[in-house]
Amino acid sequence: MLSRTEHRGVCRLLSSVMSGTESHTDREEDYRFLHSMLMEKKLHLLFKIHERLKRFEKRSPIPVQEHAASLASDLAEELIYQDCRDEVKELVALFSKPNFKGLLSVHDAVAQRDFEPTLQPIPDDVLEEDEDSVKIVSLVKTKDPLGATIKRDKSTGAIVVARIMRGGAADKSAVAFERGDVLQIVSMDDDTWWQACHLGDNNTRAGLIPSQQLHERRVALHRPKALFKPRRVKRPVLEDIVHGAITGIHIAGLRRSFRLGRQSILDGEAARSRRWRTGVHSSVCPPTYIEVIPYHRDPKERHRLVVLVGPSGVGVNELKRRLLISDPDHYGVTVPHTTREKRRQENEGVDYHFVSIHMFEEDILNNRFVEYGRHRGHYYGTSLDSVHRVMAEGKVCLLHVHPNKIKHVYTSEFKPYVVFVKPPHIQELRHTRRRAELICTEEDKNSVRIFSEEDFEDMINSAETMESQSGQLFDKVIVNGDIAVAFRELKAALEKVEEAEVQWIPAEWICSSPTKSRRSCGQLDSWI
Numbered sequence: 255m256l257s258r259t260e261h262r263g264v265c266r267l268l269s270s271v272m273s274g275t276e277s278h279t280d281r282e283e284d285y286r287f288l289h290s291m292l293m294e295k296k297l298h299l300l301f302k303i304h305e306r307l308k309r310f311e312k313r314s315p316i317p318v319q320e321h322a323a324s325l326a327s328d329l330a331e332e333l334i335y336q337d338c339r340d341e342v343k344e345l346v347a348l349f350s351k352p353n354f355k356g357l358l359s360v361h362d363a364v365a366q367r368d369f370e371p372t373l374q375p376i377p378d379d380v381l382e383e384d385e386d387s388v389k390i391v392s393l394v395k396t397k398d399p400l401g402a403t404i405k406r407d408k409s410t411g412a413i414v415v416a417r418i419m420r421g422g423a424a425d426k427s428a429v430a431f432e433r434g435d436v437l438q439i440v441s442m443d444d445d446t447w448w449q450a451c452h453l454g455d456n457n458t459r460a461g462l463i464p465s466q467q468l469h470e471r472r473v474a475l476h477r478p479k480a481l482f483k484p485r486r487v488k489r490p491v492l493e494d495i496v497h498g499a500i501t502g503i504h505i506a507g508l509r510r511s512f513r514l515g516r517q518s519i520l521d522g523e524a525a526r527s528r529r530w531r532t533g534v535h536s537s538v539c540p541p542t543y544i545e546v547i548p549y550h551r552d553p554k555e556r557h558r559l560v561v562l563v564g565p566s567g568v569g570v571n572e573l574k575r576r577l578l579i580s581d582p583d584h585y586g587v588t589v590p591h592t593t594r595e596k597r598r599q600e601n602e603g604v605d606y607h608f609v610s611i612h613m614f615e616e617d618i619l620n621n622r623f624v625e626y627g628r629h630r631g632h633y634y635g636t637s638l639d640s641v642h643r644v645m646a647e648g649k650v651c652l653l654h655v656h657p658n659k660i661k662h663v664y665t666s667e668f669k670p671y672v673v674f675v676k677p678p679h680i681q682e683l684r685h686t687r688r689r690a691e692l693i694c695t696e697e698d699k700n701s702v703r704i705f706s707e708e709d710f711e712d713m714i715n716s717a718e719t720m721e722s723q724s725g726q727l728f729d730k731v732i733v734n735g736d737i738a739v740a741f742r743e744l745k746a747a748l749e750k751v752e753e754a755e756v757q758w759i760p761a762e763w764i765c766s767s768p769t770k771s772r773r774s775c776g777q778l779d780s781w782i
């Protein structure tokens with residue numbers, strides 16, 4: 255019960271509400287209505303209940319009994335036959351009243367915490383072998399918002415975390431690791447989910463990462479997604495057709511590689527078909543993380559190879575060109591091989607290595623090319639030797655290849671640092687590429703690329719495919735919106751790699767069986 259002072263307080267509060275509203279109510283009937291409502295006895299009782307609950311909440315009482323309703327009914331049965339005093343009759347009558355029964359059953363529900371959400375049973379269509387990986391998550395909302403939004407993916411039916419609010423409970427509990435984080439595995443007790451922390455940060459709570467076993471099971475269950483088809487493929491194309499226009503342009507005395515701007519219709523279609531092929535044939539489930547080990551580079555050692563990848567037209571060559579101009583003694587590019595005739599202004603070993611078809615095909619058979627292809631009946635290619643030559647000069651070799659060619663240089667010998675150049679959002683693409691002409695050199699004015707709306711869409715789709723299929727190999731992702739910003743970010747990242755005392759490199763480059771030899775660290779690619 256409310257004390258007399260508290261009760262008076264409530265009445266005074268309600269009266270002051272009334273006097274406050276007096277000046278705002280023009281009509282007498284409105285005023286009367288408000289008055290009768292605020293002075294209503296039931297409203298005052300509700301206030302009392304509210305106050306009482308507040309006090310209980312502070313005390314956090316523990317229920318003495320969880321089955322008060324059945325106890326009352328048992329007791330009523332016993333009493334009917336044993337005693338006929340008036341007090342007993344009154345008690346039995348009270349027990350049989352529906353509102354009293356209702357009160358006791360609510361009491362029991364609260365005591366048994368029956369108000370918490372019930373979980374749905376595991377669906378029948380979950381595969382038996384999947385059972386271990388089904389996690390039942392119960393989210394109980396407290397006063398603090400969780401700070402995460404979940405949504406159901408319409409096509410797959412999967413429940414996914416759509417967003418995590420910065421600073422919210424979910425964010426603070428370190429739910430998400432990010433691509434590139436170096437993690438230390440702190441517990442492998444569970445067969446399916448291991449616990450990991452950021453390397454050197456043992457104070458924060460560990461997060462979960464899928465175990466090796468779970469990943470292997472995922473790979474085994476993975477079905478190829480042969481759903482994505484190109485929109486306008488008119489004719490079949492040869493494997494590995496180069497989609498570059500081969501011009502041999504000189505830039506400040508430094509040659510571009512053969513992967514230059516796309517110019518012909520055939521080239522455009524080749525690019526699209528290639529993407530479709532990889533979509534169907536390379537649908538291997540990429541690992542969530544890879545094992546890494548520390549690498550201390552001896553200053554006398556050669557620089558790591560810098561591999562630049564990105565969808566056609568995104569600006570890989572533009573970035574490469576700016577790097578070369580910024581420090582021609584430090585950065586270098588490979589000289590490609592070709593089987594076409596040498597032009598008057600070209601020099602052997604500077605513009606191209608001009609070789610016979612027979613020699614070129616022999617080199618193909620001997621796996622001497624990182625990447626090769628045909629354009630207008632001629633072979634063009636980048637050889638492993640040409641990469642070696644640039645590195646042997648003590649330069650940082652910048653290599654621009656398709657992501658599915660990274661595997662040819664993904665070795666301890668080259669220790670590639672892979673940079674993925676990604677297009678920005680479509681609005682920014684439209685805005686920045688319209689200015690493409692302004693940022694190119696006088697020499698390039700004629701070859702400046704004009705982008706259509708379709709090119710932008712292709713670029714974005716192709717970037718998504720590359721990221722989903724080869725994202726685990728990317729050390730750095732640079733969004734090329736504003737070219738000056740992208741260039742600064744790229745240069746800073748490359749300098750950091752060169753200067754870092756310790757670099758984390760895949761364990762497989764050094765150990766023949768990394769999982770057996772060491773299982774302490776993982777470089778996370780993409781894990782939610």
Ligand SMILES: Nc1ncnc2c1ncn2[C@@H]1O[C@H](COP(=O)(O)OP(=O)(O)OP(=O)(O)O)[C@@H](O)[C@H]1O
Nearest residue numbers: 513514515566567568569570571572686690703737
């Ligand atoms: N951030 C940018 N803003 C405006 N224009 C850009 C930007 N980046 C590149 N460009 C322009 O876009 C065009 C294509 O760039 P670039 O040749 O570097 O693409 P690429 O990724 O190397 O393509 P490909 O692999 O087909 O050769 C060029 O004219 C270049 O100057």
